[in-house]
Amino acid sequence: MTVRRVRGIEMAYEEAGSGVPVVLLHGFPFNRSLWREQIEVLKDTHRVVAPDLRGHGETEVATGPATMEEMARDVAALLDELRIERPVVGGLSMGGYVALAFHRLFPRRVRALLLADTRAQADTEEGKRAREETAQRALAEGMTAIADAMLPKLLAHTTHMKHPEAVERVREMILATKPEGAAAALRGMAERRDQTNYLANILQPTLVVVGSEDQLTPPADSEVMRREIRGSRLEVFEGAGHVSNVERPAEFNAALTKFLRDLQP
Numbered sequence: 001m002t003v004r005r006v007r008g009i010e011m012a013y014e015e016a017g018s019g020v021p022v023v024l025l026h027g028f029p030f031n032r033s034l035w036r037e038q039i040e041v042l043k044d045t046h047r048v049v050a051p052d053l054r055g056h057g058e059t060e061v062a063t064g065p066a067t068m069e070e071m072a073r074d075v076a077a078l079l080d081e082l083r084i085e086r087p088v089v090g091g092l093s094m095g096g097y098v099a100l101a102f103h104r105l106f107p108r109r110v111r112a113l114l115l116a117d118t119r120a121q122a123d124t125e126e127g128k129r130a131r132e133e134t135a136q137r138a139l140a141e142g143m144t145a146i147a148d149a150m151l152p153k154l155l156a157h158t159t160h161m162k163h164p165e166a167v168e169r170v171r172e173m174i175l176a177t178k179p180e181g182a183a184a185a186l187r188g189m190a191e192r193r194d195q196t197n198y199l200a201n202i203l204q205p206t207l208v209v210v211g212s213e214d215q216l217t218p219p220a221d222s223e224v225m226r227r228e229i230r231g232s233r234l235e236v237f238e239g240a241g242h243v244s245n246v247e248r249p250a251e252f253n254a255a256l257t258k259f260l261r262d263l264q265p
C-alpha cells in the first residue's frame, strides 16, 4: 500500500505490474481489497492501480458530501501523480458511478471502460431518503448495523449458502469503513446526476458486467448501458449478486482479461 497526498487528502492505493494501465474503483462501502483477485491476475500483463476512494479504506474522510465528481477528480489527481495519462477505467457499483463521472469530466483520459454491477440512472426520491437514513444510522450506530442491513441484498442467495468466506470478506470490508466516510459517500451518491443521456457520448470500448441476481443494480440497468453505449458488450454472471467479482472471480477475470486482450494497443 502507498499513500499520496492529492487534493488535500491522504489517498491510499495499491499498485502492481506494468503495461497498459488499468485503474479499478471499488463500490460502497468497500475498499481497494475488493479487487484482490483481479490485481493478482492483471498484474502479469498490466499496470494496475486500485485506490481507496475518499472516506473508504485507508484514505482520509473529507468534509461534505463525497460526490462522484469529487471522487473522480481525486482519481484524476492520483493518476497525474503516477504519470498515468489514459488508463482503462473500471468501477463496480459506486465505482461505476465514479467511472462515468470521470468519463464526463475527462473523456480523453479514458482508454476503455469496465462498468460492473452499476447503473447510469440517478436515485429516485425514495432512494435519496433511504440514503440519508442510512447515513444517519451509520453515524449513530456504526458500520455493524450497515453490514447487517446490506449483506442480504449485496450477495446472491447461492453465495450466502455456499460461500461463507465471500460473505465474511464483504462484511469485513464494510466494517473497515469509517461511518463518516460512509455517510459522506451516501450523501454524494444521492446527489449524483442521471447519466443515461450521457452514455451515447462514450466512444471507447466498454465492457458491462452484472450478476444475474444483482438486486441493487439489476441486469435491466446493465441492459440500458449496453444499449446506449455504442459497441459495448454485456456479460451476465449466472447466480452472482451485486459483488460479482468477489462472487465469481474466475468468470469475472476471464471476461475482463479477454476484453483487455482485444483492445487496440
Ligand code: MLT
Residues within 6 Å of the ligand: 026, 027, 028, 029, 092, 093, 094, 095, 189, 216, 242
Ligand atoms: C455499491 O455497491 O457501491 C452501492 O451499493 C451502490 C449503491 O448503493 O447505489
